[in-house]
Amino acid sequence: MRTLAITVGVHDVDKIENFNKGTRLLHKQSIVASLFQTVIKPQKMAHLWLVLALAASLAVPVKDVANDPEAAREKRSPSGWHSEPEGVWKKKLVWKEDWKQIWKTEKKLIWKTEWKKEKVPAWKTEQVQQWKEEQVPDWKVVQKPIWKEVQVPIWKEVQVPDSKKVWKPIWKEIQVPITKDVQVPEWKQSYVPEWVKEGIPGEKFLGKDNHGWEYTSHDLWRKKMIWKPIWKKVWKTVQKQEWVTEKKLEWKEEWKQIWRTEKKQAWVTEKKQDWVEEKVQVWKTIKKEIWVPVQKKIWVEKWKQIQVPVWKTIEVPAWKKVWKPVWEKVWVPVHHEHHGWD
Numbered sequence: 027m028r029t030l031a032i033t034v035g036v037h038d039v040d041k042i043e044n045f046n047k048g049t050r051l052l053h054k055q056s057i058v059a060s061l062f063q064t065v066i067k068p069q070k071m072a073h074l075w076l077v078l079a080l081a082a083s084l085a086v087p088v089k090d091v092a093n094d095p096e097a098a099r100e101k102r103s104p105s106g107w108h109s110e111p112e113g114v115w116k117k118k119l120v121w122k123e124d125w126k127q128i129w130k131t132e133k134k135l136i137w138k139t140e141w142k143k144e145k146v147p148a149w150k151t152e153q154v155q156q157w158k159e160e161q162v163p164d165w166k167v168v169q170k171p172i173w174k175e176v177q178v179p180i181w182k183e184v185q186v187p188d189s190k191k192v193w194k195p196i197w198k199e200i201q202v203p204i205t206k207d208v209q210v211p212e213w214k215q216s217y218v219p220e221w222v223k224e225g226i227p228g229e230k231f232l233g234k235d236n237h238g239w240e241y242t243s244h245d246l247w248r249k250k251m252i253w254k255p256i257w258k259k260v261w262k263t264v265q266k267q268e269w270v271t272e273k274k275l276e277w278k279e280e281w282k283q284i285w286r287t288e289k290k291q292a293w294v295t296e297k298k299q300d301w302v303e304e305k306v307q308v309w310k311t312i313k314k315e316i317w318v319p320v321q322k323k324i325w326v327e328k329w330k331q332i333q334v335p336v337w338k339t340i341e342v343p344a345w346k347k348v349w350k351p352v353w354e355k356v357w358v359p360v361h362h363e364h365h366g367w368d
Contacts, residue, residue: 113359121349129341137333145325154320157313164310169301182292185285193277201269209261217253224250 225247232241 113357115355116358117353118356120352120354122352124348124350125345126348128344128346130344131339132342133337134340136336136338138336140332140334141329142332143327144330146328148324148326149321150324151319152322153317156316156318158316159311160314161309162312164308165305166308167303168306170304172300172302173297174300175295176298177293178296180292180294181289183287184290186288188284188286189281190284192280192282194280195275196278197273198276199271200274202272203267204270205265206268207263208266210264212260212262213257214260215255216258217255219251220254221249222252223247 225245227245229242229244230246232243234240
């Protein structure tokens with residue numbers, strides 16, 4: 027629809043110029059209205075910019091009736107009783123604005139569906155071999171103890187009287203000589219000092235006084251120390267023999283009755299343990315093989331659908347403004363120069 031609208035917009039411009047100049051503006055408005063109805067109805071509002079571009083391409087400048095001499099002539103002379111000014115149609119190259127559709131490369135984020143392998147847990151029932159213990163009856167031969175009386179010889183100790191020679195200690199008094207220290211008196215001569223008076227015979231000069239008189243003495247006495255013998259009583263230790271009574275230990279022979287231990291054989295009754303065989307019922311444990319279901323956790327591979335973002339290169343339409351050379355017909359009036367005749 028966009029290409030058709032562009033084709034109509036480009037080619038209708040030349041057709042509109044061939045119409046009468048008086049109805050040109052009305053015809054263009056009707057074409058633009060028809061293009062609006064054609065494009066807007068089937069398309070969304072996002073394509074409004076396309077219609078505006080088409081309308082711009084159709085907006086050919088219309089000549090002003092007031093300023094255009096040709097339009098003024100037609101208006102002033104509708105019946106054609108005025109002659110048109112002379113002129114020629116010429117082609118003029120003008121550049122017209124146009125919109126060209128181009129394709130622009132853009133990256134668009136899309137979601138790509140991929141399959142991913144993952145492991146999920148699952149429970150698997152397996153039969154596991156186990157051993158189960160069971161009790162079964164059985165007969166067992168056992169040794170049972172019993173007590174039996176038997177005569178056993180033993181050695182018995184008995185006491186037998188006997189005589190034994192023993193030595194008995196006795197104490198006997200005896201006279202024993204001893205040496206004893208005794209104190210005996212004794213006289214001992216000793217000397218003691220003593221002062222005695224002793225006469226000095228003759229005359230003795232004693233000295234002179236202050237007047238020169240001499241002094242002499244007759245029959246003088248003096249002290250003299252002499253050693254005088256004296257007898258003193260002292261005690262002297264001497265040894266003297268004496269007889270004292272002491273006890274002496276002597277051993278006297280004596281016979282004493284004692285009891286001697288002898289061994290004598292005797293018979294006694296004892297219980298002897300004996301073993302006899304006996305069958306008893308017992309329970310024997312046996313292992314029996316059984317199969318037990320067990321839940322085992324395993325990992326199973328499973329494909330899972332996931333959405334992965336991917337950048338995709340797409341071509342999107344865009345409009346580019348271009349300038350096209352167009353040849354237009356332009357009325358060029360011819361002015362004749364009037365030469366005056368004098």
